[in-house]
Amino acid sequence: xxQLVESGGGVVQPGTSLRLSCxxxxxxxxxxxxxxxxxxxxxxxxxxxxxxxxxxDKKYADSVKGRFTIxxxxxxxxxxxxxxxxxxxxxxVYYCARTRAAYCxxxxxxxxxxxxxxxxxxxxx
Amino acid sequence: DIQMTQSPSSLSASVGDRVTIxxxxxxxxxxxxxxxxxxxxxxxxxxIYAASSLHSGVPSRFSGSGSGTDFTLTISSLQPEDFATxxxxxxxxxxxxxxxxTEVEIK
Numbered sequence: 031x032x033q034l035v036e037s038g039g040g041v042v043q044p045g046t047s048l049r050l051s052c053x054x055x056x057x058x059x060x061x062x063x064x065x066x067x068x069x070x071x072x073x074x075x076x077x078x079x080x081x082x083x084x085x086x087d088k089k090y091a092d093s094v095k096g097r098f099t100i101x102x103x104x105x106x107x108x109x110x111x112x113x114x115x116x117x118x119x120x121x122x123v124y125y126c127a128r129t130r131a132a133y134c135x136x137x138x139x140x141x142x143x144x145x146x147x148x149x150x151x152x153x154x155x
Numbered sequence: 156d157i158q159m160t161q162s163p164s165s166l167s168a169s170v171g172d173r174v175t176i177x178x179x180x181x182x183x184x185x186x187x188x189x190x191x192x193x194x195x196x197x198x199x200x201x202x203i204y205a206a207s208s209l210h211s212g213v214p215s216r217f218s219g220s221g222s223g224t225d226f227t228l229t230i231s232s233l234q235p236e237d238f239a240t241x242x243x244x245x246x247x248x249x250x251x252x253x254x255x256x257t258e259v260e261i262k
Contacts (some may be wrong), residue, residue, distance in 0.1 A: 065251075067199075074190075074242065074253055074254075074255050074256050075191070075244070075253040075256075076253070077244075077250055077251040077252065077253070080249075080251075082247065089249050089250075091250050098200055098251075112243075125198055125199070130204060137246070140187070140246035140251060141204045141205075141209055141234065141246060141251065142189065142191075142201055142244075143187065143201045143204075144201070145198040145199055145200070145201070146198060147197075147198050148198055
């Protein structure tokens with residue numbers, strides 16, 4: 031049974047940092063690209079970042095580029111999102127999501143199938 | 156960036172109704188279109204990829220169609236567990252973008 035469990039959320043002040051984790055189980059983590067997607071309270075979904083299964087490529091939304099860093103530890107089956115210089119508009123539930131295909135290609139690396147339950151990040155003074 | 160526009164933003168329907176939700180892309184995305192279902196306080200659930208392919212375990216009353224810029228999600232006979240918000244998403248190119256959502260409410 032594929033499972034993704036996010037952790038690390040909390041209440042932080044603007045300008046500070048936070049690192050989110052996504053622990054994977056039930057599948058071969060190192061074979062799948064992984065994404066972060068966020069949802070501000072009462073709002074829609076916003077894609078944040080992606081990392082390929084072999085770490086060979088990473089991409090970011092413009093809204094977080096230069097402030098957030100996606101990474102992964104395939105030996106620990108864990109995905110990370112390092113968030114620096116946090117702003118109020120970063121307040122959201124952050125979800126990790128796994129792609130549908132193992133060793134995905136250019137297109138299939140963009141297809142989500144499994145989502146974690148999310149972790150809430152609140153940026154407020 | 157590719158903009159995704161869903162309509163309607165909300166609808167009221169009864170159990171057993173046929174429901175159709177529309178999603179339009181600001182430029183052609185071939186069939187790189189996904190649909191998600193989200194219930195209050197829960198994570199999204201993936202329903203459809205490649206515009207019309209159902210993920211494993213998704214009931215056959217859900218179907219998707221379209222290509223290019225215009226897409227639809229159809230629920231053939233609405234069930235109580237289908238009351239939720241539905242999002243489309245394009246994955247033709249980065250940044251991946253979502254529609255604003257369609258809330259399906261009980262009439």
